[in-house]
Amino acid sequence: MQNQGFSRHTGNMIEAVPLLKKQRALYEVPRGMERFQAYLDLMIDGHPERLPTLPLQALNPMAREHVAERLDELIAAGADGWLQDFAAELNARLPDRPDRKICWVMVDDVKGGWTHRYLNDASARFNQAKYHLDWIPVMLWVSEDIKQENLRRSAFSNAFRHFYMLQHGAPETLQQMLDQEGQAQRFAEIPLTFSAEELEYTSEVLRPHLQSTHFPTLFTCMYGDHIAEKVGYPPQGLSDLAGFEWSLAQALKQHI
Numbered sequence: 001m002q003n004q005g006f007s008r009h010t011g012n013m014i015e016a017v018p019l020l021k022k023q024r025a026l027y028e029v030p031r032g033m034e035r036f037q038a039y040l041d042l043m044i045d046g047h048p049e050r051l052p053t054l055p056l057q058a059l060n061p062m063a064r065e066h067v068a069e070r071l072d073e074l075i076a077a078g079a080d081g082w083l084q085d086f087a088a089e090l091n092a093r094l095p096d097r098p099d100r101k102i103c104w105v106m107v108d109d110v111k112g113g114w115t116h117r118y119l120n121d122a123s124a125r126f127n128q129a130k131y132h133l134d135w136i137p138v139m140l141w142v143s144e145d146i147k148q149e150n151l152r153r154s155a156f157s158n159a160f161r162h163f164y165m166l167q168h169g170a171p172e173t174l175q176q177m178l179d180q181e182g183q184a185q186r187f188a189e190i191p192l193t194f195s196a197e198e199l200e201y202t203s204e205v206l207r208p209h210l211q212s213t214h215f216p217t218l219f220t221c222m223y224g225d226h227i228a229e230k231v232g233y234p235p236q237g238l239s240d241l242a243g244f245e246w247s248l249a250q251a252l253k254q255h256i
Contacts, residue, residue: 014094014136014159016087017103018080020071023059027068036061055132058120058139060108067108070142077146079104083138086155093187097163102136102155110142117141118227122219125161126177128170136162156188174218174243175210181222181244182251192252194245202246205236 022042029035039061045053060067087102109117124139138158144150161184171177194202209221217236220228222243225235239245 013097013099014087014090015099015101016080016083017101018083019054019056019103020075020080020106023056023106024068024071024075026059026061027063027065027071031062031064053132055103055135055137056105058105058107058124058137063108064111066110067106067142070140070146071106073146074104074106074140077148079140079146079151082148082151083155086152090156090159094159094163098134098166100134100136100159100162102138102159104140104151105137106142107139108142116231117143118219118223119231122222124158125181126171128165153188153190157184157190160184160187172213173211174206174221177218177222178206178210178243178247178250182247182249185244185248186251186255190248192245192248194239194242194249198239198242199246199249202238202242205238206243206246209236 026035026038026042029038039056039059043054043056083102083104090102107120109120120139124137129135136159138151138155140151140154161180164180164183165171168176168180171180206221209217212218212221216228216233219231220233220236220238222241224238224240224242226240229235
C-alpha cells in the first residue's frame with residue numbers, strides 16, 4: 001500500500017458547503033434531457049473548462065418524487081446547519097489537516113435503478129478518490145430516517161476516513177479495511193452492537209482472510225452473508241456488517 005502522507009497546515013481547514021437546496025432545485029426541472037443538462041450544469045458549477053467541480057456523481061438526476069420529498073425533509077430539519085456545526089467540531093478534533101470542503105450528497109437507494117446501496121457504500125469507503133480531492137462528500141441514503149446523530153456519525157466517519165486514506169493509501173487487504181473502518185467508527189462514536197460471543201465467532205471466520213485481496217471475499221467479510229448474496233458473492237457464515245462490528249471492537253480495545 002502506497003503511503004501518500006499529507007502536508008501539515010495550521011488552522012481550521014474543513015469547510016461545510018450547503019448543497020441540499022441546489023440538489024433539490026434539480027428536481028423542479030421536468031424529467032428528461034432538460035433535467036439531465038441541469039444536472040451537468042450543476043456538476044460543473046460554472047466552470048465548464050474543468051472537470052466536474054461538485055462531487056455529486058452519486059446523485060440520481062432522474063430520480064422521482066420520493067427523492068425530492070426527502071430533500072425537503074432534510075432542508076426543513078436543518079441538515080445543512082447541522083453540517084456547519086459538525087465541521088466546527090471536526091476542525092477542533094482534526095486540526096492541521098489540508099483544506100477540505102464537506103457536503104451532503106443525496107443517494108437514491110430505493111428506486112434508483114443503477115444504485116446498489118452496499119456496492120456504492122463499499123466504493124465510497126475503500127476506493128481512493130481520483131477527482132474532487134478537495135471534497136469530503138457524505139452520502140445520505142433515501143431509505144434512512146433523518147436523525148441528527150446518525151448524520152453526525154456519517155460526517156465524522158467520512159472525514160476521518162478521508163484523512164486516514166490520504167495518509168495510508170486505499171486499503172487493499174481485509175486487514176487494512178478492518179484497520180481503517182475500526183478507527184473511523186471509533187472516531188465517529190458509533191456504538192458496538194455485537195455480543196462477545198458473536199465477536200469471537202466473527203474473529204474465527206475473518207482470520208483466514210486477513211491478507212486476502214479478493215474483493216468478493218472482502219465484501220462478504222465486511223458486510224455479511226445476507227448483503228453479499230444479494231450481489232452474487234459467496235457466503236462466509238457471517239452476520240450483517242460483521243466485519244465492521246469486529247473492526248470497531250478491535251479499535252475500542254486499542255484505546256482503553
